[in-house]
Structure formats: structure tokens, C-alpha cells
Amino acid sequence: MDTDVAVAHIEQNGYCILENLLDPAEAERLDRLAQPLMNRTGGYVKLEGALNPIPDLAQLCHHPAIMEIAERLLGKPFFLANNVCMMWCQPGAPGGGLHSDWPLGGVKQPWPPWPMLLQTMWMLTDFTPDNGATRLVPGSHVSGRPPDADALEKEIPMIGKKGSVLIWHGATWHRNGPNTAVSAHRMGANAAYIPWYVYRPPEGWPLVKREIYTAFPERLQQLLERSVERG
């Protein structure tokens, strides 16, 4: 999908899926690196601040296709709002609650039609209808408000092969689906981008360690300016 088509799809529907951005073998490798670092108590597990233990995730954060789309939707400069969050849906994990993303919870309604946050979810395993694939409500980003009671009826699963990436406008109503598969897990790597005028990610989101940051390429250092430990 070229940039114009992707941007138009996000503006109209609130999301798009780009296929084959990452070699499936590399997706599997990143999934294998993440699992042992995550609490195995079962269910839906997150690892925030994942660039610190897994710097190889950096390749996802400044992928050229994402950079072009983010610049078109957020303007220039834009920044990473987080330090990559792994989102693991193990068999038996329940579905999440539909929501829109930070910072909209604190923003007066109706919310603006343009994104205050752009989300990416890299599929490190296949995302299937029954293994917990992200679900979202197409077009909900223009409602200017949080999900309503009957929103669940309108959600659809975001299906893709490992190595694909789902991109969504932060106002789009979404959640993780339940994992009803007997043995298949779902692993996603989430990197979020903010325009320059959304000044700083919330307190408590883990920052990138200085020694990790300084080893990254210049473009990625610029993107991480608001998510790095103070020097």
C-alpha cells in the first residue's frame, strides 16, 4: 500500500494495515526475545519500556513507511510517545475494554478530527480472529467522543500475517480481542507517535535508558527526545 492510499485509509476509516514490512523470521525472533521477559501468569500481559531490554525493536520505530505516514498525519516534527510496549495475548486471555488512546481522556469533547496520537501495532505473530487480534470500530475516530454502549457490535478484527503492521488514529475505538485459540498466542509491539504540540508522555511511562539511546541512529534519537532519561 503506498503512502497516499494508507493516509487516505486512516483518514477515512481510522486505521490501515501494511503487509510484509518486516521479515517473518525477524518477527518470530523478536517475539522469542520478548516472551521470557514477560510475566507468565497467563492472560493479557504488557511489557512497557521494551526498547531497554530489547534494543533490536528500534528497527520498527523508524521504519521508512511509518515515518512517511506519520509525517503526513502529525506534521513535522513528531516524536515517539512511548518506549515500545509489548502486548501479549496468551490463550485464554479475555478481551479488553473498547477505548480511545491517551491523551484524549483529558481533552474536551468533541475531540479534534486530526490525530493527537498515532498508534502502530507490529504483528510479531499472525493476528487471527481467535487469537486476540486487535479489534476496532472503523470510522469511530470522527465521532469526537469515547465508545458508546453498542460500539462492540460494530468492531472488526484486524487480521494480518506476522511482519505486518496495524496503524490507527488514536481516537479510533479499539481493544484486544479475547484469545479463544487452544494454543496460539498473539504478540504485538506497540509504538506510538505524537505531534510536537502534545508536549510530553504521561509520568510513569518508562523512559529509554541513556546508554541505550546513545547507541541508536540520529533519526531515532530525535524521535525519542521526549521519551529518554534526562542526561
Ligand SMILES: O=C(O)CCC(=O)C(=O)O
Ligand atoms: O493489544 C491490543 O490489541 C490492544 C492494544 C491497545 O488497546 C492499545 O494499544 O491501546
